[in-house]
Amino acid sequence: MKKVNLFIVGAAKSGTTSLYHYLNQHPDIYMCPVKEPHFFADVENSLKEMHEKPIPGKTYHTRVIRDQEIYHSLYEEGEHFKYRGEASPSYLWDKNAAKRIYHYNPKAKIIAVLRDPVERAYSHYRMAYELGLEDEEDFYVALKREHNRKKDNVWGKDHLYIELGFYYKQLHRYATIFPKKQIKVINSEFLKTDTFDCYTEILSFLNLNIMQRERIVLQKKNEAQKVRYDWVRKLRVSKLRYFLKMLLGSRLLSRVKNCFYKEVEKSKNEMNHKSISLLKNVYKEDLHKLNKKFNINFK
Numbered sequence: 001m002k003k004v005n006l007f008i009v010g011a012a013k014s015g016t017t018s019l020y021h022y023l024n025q026h027p028d029i030y031m032c033p034v035k036e037p038h039f040f041a042d043v044e045n046s047l048k049e050m051h052e053k054p055i056p057g058k059t060y061h062t063r064v065i066r067d068q069e070i071y072h073s074l075y076e077e078g079e080h081f082k083y084r085g086e087a088s089p090s091y092l093w094d095k096n097a098a099k100r101i102y103h104y105n106p107k108a109k110i111i112a113v114l115r116d117p118v119e120r121a122y123s124h125y126r127m128a129y130e131l132g133l134e135d136e137e138d139f140y141v142a143l144k145r146e147h148n149r150k151k152d153n154v155w156g157k158d159h160l161y162i163e164l165g166f167y168y169k170q171l172h173r174y175a176t177i178f179p180k181k182q183i184k185v186i187n188s189e190f191l192k193t194d195t196f197d198c199y200t201e202i203l204s205f206l207n208l209n210i211m212q213r214e215r216i217v218l219q220k221k222n223e224a225q226k227v228r229y230d231w232v233r234k235l236r237v238s239k240l241r242y243f244l245k246m247l248l249g250s251r252l253l254s255r256v257k258n259c260f261y262k263e264v265e266k267s268k269n270e271m272n273h274k275s276i277s278l279l280k281n282v283y284k285e286d287l288h289k290l291n292k293k294f295n296i297n298f299k
Contacts, residue, residue, distance in 0.1 A: 011089060012090075030085070034063045051066075093163065117279065117287070124161050
């Protein structure tokens with residue numbers, strides 16, 4: 001079995017899902033049917049279905065894969081592709097993921113998509129709240145609570161709104177192990193506003209032929225949605241949700257769910273000044289190092 005040789009390592013809520021779908025359209029790239037297998041990171045998830053073996057032919061957004069044989073089985077159809085890749089955002093934050101990936105395949109290409117850490121933290125919070133995983137309605141209070149409480153810092157267990165935004169510290173782990181030519185750092189704003197140019201730049205990094213613009217679908221994925229009713233938000237983390245899934249099936253449940261969700265209105269999706277000030281102060285030093293070392297700057 002040829003090894004996986006392309007890793008989109010994060011950051012969470014920065015456009016990794018969109019990039020995953022863009023790359024999956026290239027004839028020389030085979031992206032894992034499980035977008036986030038989290039094989040090289042220490043991840044916890046209490047949902048039984050997340051640990052079940054993926055069914056061949058089906059696609060999944062997230063699974064927690066621990067067995068290497070199962071992990072490699074996900075790429076059986078990609079044996080003859082130049083690149084076999086995946087996109088687990090836990091790899092950027094996890095302290096051991098870079099070493100594990102290098103030990104597995106030192107020739108692998110690494111792509112990191114970074115979003116303004118202040119915006120990323122708020123987007124992360126909004127997602128957690130709408131999914132029913134966060135019960136605090138005030139973002140500033142949620143930040144202070146997370147910052148002050150004792151936590152294990154485990155992906156899938158803690159929210160990590162603040163922790164996931166220390167990009168310099170996280171990228172440094174890759175930069176000290178992998179050669180510079182094997183690492184590509186992308187500003188999510190570039191991916192969002194100049195998608196085709198960004199996509200072309202990434203393909204050049206991978207030494208692949210540039211696709212014609214009309215041959216690829218450049219559409220953002222994993223867009224934030226807001227529940228119409230608060231009881232729907234609470235239902236997402238209840239056991240009733242899994243009963244409905246078994247009763248209706250994933251596809252029908254997804255259609256039903258759309259009746260209870262709406263797109264997030266930008267005017268109602270803003271942070272207060274206290275939250276912005278807190279986060280800017282927290283990230284100030286890390287952002288300075290990030291700009292100096294990796295030439296990444298956020299407006």
